[in-house]
Amino acid sequence: MTKVVTTIKEMQNIVKSYHRQGQTIGFVPTMGALHEGHLKMMRMSVEDNDVTVISVFVNPLQFGPNEDFDAYPRQIDQEWRDVRYLYNYNDEELSDL
Incomplete structure (x- = not known):
């Protein structure tokens, strides 16, 4: 089952835990509108690593004034077979960096 992670601190703790165990972590960044x-x-990450993390981050700066940022598909409710974590960035937390 895929766990959804929404904070930087939680994701950092997860990564540290796996690294302490000597496990490898694959990371696949997306904007949520998945394609082949x-x-x-x-699939390659799951095959090559102990743990796979998928991120979904739709950067509002990539959208112009007449483009619909809120309507961009993010697909976070999908069940991600063989993917351990889905990192769904928190926009407010990122803006504080």
Whole structure:
């Protein structure tokens, strides 16, 4: 089952825990609108690593004034087979960095 992580601190703690155990972590960044290229990267990561993390981050700065940022598909409710963690960035937390 995939666990959804929403804070930087929680993701850092998870990564540290796996590194202490000597495990490898694959990371596949996405904007949420998945296509076959993402799926291929996920399969490769699952095959090549002990743990796979998928991120979903839709950067509002990539959208112009007439583009619908809120309507961009993010697909975070999907069950991610063989993916251990889905890192769904918290926009407010990122803006504080």
